[in-house]
Amino acid sequence: NAGVMQNPRHLVRRRGQEARLRCSPMKGHSHVYWYRQLPEEGLKFMVYLQKENIIDESGMPKERFSAEFPKEGPSILRIQQVVRGDSAAYFCASSLGQAQETQYFGPGTRLLVL
Amino acid sequence: GENVEQHPSTLSVQEGDSAVIKCTYSDSASNYFPWYKQELGKGPQLIIDIRSNVGEKKDQRIAVTLNKTAKHFSLHITETQPEDSAVYFCAAQEGNNRLAFGKGNQVVVIP
Numbered sequence: 001n002a003g004v005m006q007n008p009r010h011l012v013r014r015r016g017q018e019a020r021l022r023c024s025p026m027k028g029h030s031h032v033y034w035y036r037q038l039p040e041e042g043l044k045f046m047v048y049l050q051k052e053n054i055i056d057e058s059g060m061p062k063e064r065f066s067a068e069f070p071k072e073g074p075s076i077l078r079i080q081q082v083v084r085g086d087s088a089a090y091f092c093a094s095s096l097g098q099a100q101e102t103q104y105f106g107p108g109t110r111l112l113v114l
Numbered sequence: 115g116e117n118v119e120q121h122p123s124t125l126s127v128q129e130g131d132s133a134v135i136k137c138t139y140s141d142s143a144s145n146y147f148p149w150y151k152q153e154l155g156k157g158p159q160l161i162i163d164i165r166s167n168v169g170e171k172k173d174q175r176i177a178v179t180l181n182k183t184a185k186h187f188s189l190h191i192t193e194t195q196p197e198d199s200a201v202y203f204c205a206a207q208e209g210n211n212r213l214a215f216g217k218g219n220q221v222v223v224i225p
């Protein structure tokens with residue numbers, strides 16, 4: 001009965017490098033959401049994906065950020081050419097997908113950009 | 115989009131007393147309101163949620179009330195214990211299942 005899994009838990013990158021964050025949803029869940037949390041702030045929605053489809057990316061910056069959820073394997077949030085302002089905790093959540101369905105969160109990836 | 119505000123930002127209570135956190139939201143179309151507890155270094159954990167077809171829901175020491183007319187909902191924790199110390203987030207569901215979160219409330223239970 002594994003929950004949402006994220007890796008790595010901590011990631012350090014230098015400015016200009018790429019960061020790849022992975023998320024495996026709960027068993028049976030086909031809907032994945034990514035949120036970003038800045039220090040002492042609430043979570044901000046970034047992107048909502050189903051298998052092989054991006055449903056809503058309205059919260060994701062247009063440049064340098066991309067997300068995917070392939071037919072096989074985990075969902076990936078990719079940040080190219082990272083800057084210090086990208087330092088944050090990135091959380092993934094999953095749900096069965098229907099409206100008003102509970103979203104279960106993973107432990108997060110804490111990204112630090114030096 | 116949805117705007118969720120959460121008050122107070124910090125709350126200290128004596129062990130055994132009750133804690134109440136209030137949230138307001140702006141979008142009358144929102145119909146689902148979860149509460150999450152986040153401990154230091156961990157992900158948010160759902161503690162209770164409420165849908166708009168009910169006004170109150172209770173689970174042991176935790177309860178949530180919803181007033182759709184006034185667009186506010188509250189979390190009630192009774193008989194607080196030290197392990198209740200954490201940051202609590204309220205959220206409202208927008209379109210496309212997005213959750214809009216409040217900024218969080220730091221609850222400190224004093225033994």
